[in-house]
Amino acid sequence: MLDEVICFRVTRFCNARCGFCLAPSDGSHPDTSTLTARIDWLLANGVRTVHFCGGEPTIHPGLADLIQHVHAQGGRTRLTTNGIVLPGAVLSVLKLRRTSVKVSIHGAREYHDQMVGCTAFDQTSENLRRMAADGIDVSVQTTVVSGGEHVVPWMASYCIRMGIRKLSILPFIPRGSGYQRRGEYELTQGERQALRDLVKQTRKAYGSRLDVRWLDFTARPVLVMEADGRVLLEGSTEGFDKAVSVNLV
Numbered sequence: 109m110l111d112e113v114i115c116f117r118v119t120r121f122c123n124a125r126c127g128f129c130l131a132p133s134d135g136s137h138p139d140t141s142t143l144t145a146r147i148d149w150l151l152a153n154g155v156r157t158v159h160f161c162g163g164e165p166t167i168h169p170g171l172a173d174l175i176q177h178v179h180a181q182g183g184r185t186r187l188t189t190n191g192i193v194l195p196g197a198v199l200s201v202l203k204l205r206r207t208s209v210k211v212s213i214h215g216a217r218e219y220h221d222q223m224v225g226c227t228a229f230d231q232t233s234e235n236l237r238r239m240a241a242d243g244i245d246v247s248v249q250t251t252v253v254s255g256g257e258h259v260v261p262w263m264a265s266y267c268i269r270m271g272i273r274k275l276s277i278l279p280f281i282p283r284g285s286g287y288q289r290r291g292e293y294e295l296t297q298g299e300r301q302a303l304r305d306l307v308k309q310t311r312k313a314y315g316s317r318l319d320v321r322w323l324d325f326t327a328r329p330v331l332v333m334e335a336d337g338r339v340l341l342e343g344s345t346e347g348f349d350k351a352v353s354v355n356l357v
C-alpha cells in the first residue's frame with residue numbers, strides 16, 4: 109500500500125521557466141482519461157489525498173474534472189500552482205471541494221519575474237487575491253536561493269497585505285533544472301543555517317498573524333506519481349530517487 113498523500117504530476121509542461129524547477133518539462137503531458145485511470149489506481153492502493161502538482165497543473169484542460177473525480181471517489185485534494193492562470197472552472201471547483209492551494213511566489217515583482225523566467229507577478233498576485241476572496245484555503249510558498257535571503261521579510265509582509273495566513277520557505281535543492289544551476293543557486297551550509305534562523309525569527313515576529321514554516325525537501329523523500337506514470341520516492345536529487353512501482357496505466 110502507498111502513503112496517504114501523493115504528489116500527482118498532472119503534466120510536465122509549464123508556462124514558466126524557473127531556474128530551480130524540480131520537475132522541468134520532459135515532454136510528458138498525459139490526457140485526462142489516462143490521469144483519471146491513474147487516480148483510480150492510486151485511490152485503490154492506499155492514497156487518500158491527491159496533491160496536484162507539475163509542471164503546472166492549471167494549464168491542463170482536465171484539472172477541474174480531475175479534482176471533482178478524486179472527491180467523487182471519496183478522496184481529498186491539494187494543489188500547488190504558479191498562479192499565472194486560474195481558469196474559472198478550476199476556481200469554482202477549488203471552492204466547492206475545499207481544496208488547499210499553495211501558490212509559488214518568490215519575491216517582489218522584478219525579482220519574482222526574473223526567478224520564474226517570464227512576466228508573472230501581477231497575474232499570480234491577482235489570482236492569489238481571487239482565491240483568498242473566494243474563501244479558499246490558500247497559502248504561499250517561496251523558494252530561496254543563494255543571495256536571495258532578503259525575500260523572507262518581504263514575503264512575510266506581502267502575505268499580511270494579501271490576507272494570507274501561511275508562508276512556507278523552501279531552501280533551494282539541486283534537483284531538476286536546479287542541478288545545472290547549483291553553482292549559482294546552492295546555499296552554503298552557513299547560508300542555509302542563517303536562512304533557517306531568519307525563518308525562526310520571522311515566525312516569532314509575526315506570531316499568530318502569519319504561520320511561517322521551513323519546508324525542506326531534503327528532510328525526507330516525497331511520494332510522487334510522475335507524469336509518465338511511474339511512482340517514485342523522490343529525494344533531494346534524482347540520484348536518491350527510489351522506484352516504488354511501475355503503473356502500467
Ligand code: SF4
Binds near residue numbers: 129130131212
Ligand atoms: S518550478 Fe513550477 S512554475 Fe517553475 S518552471 Fe517548474 S513547474 Fe513551472
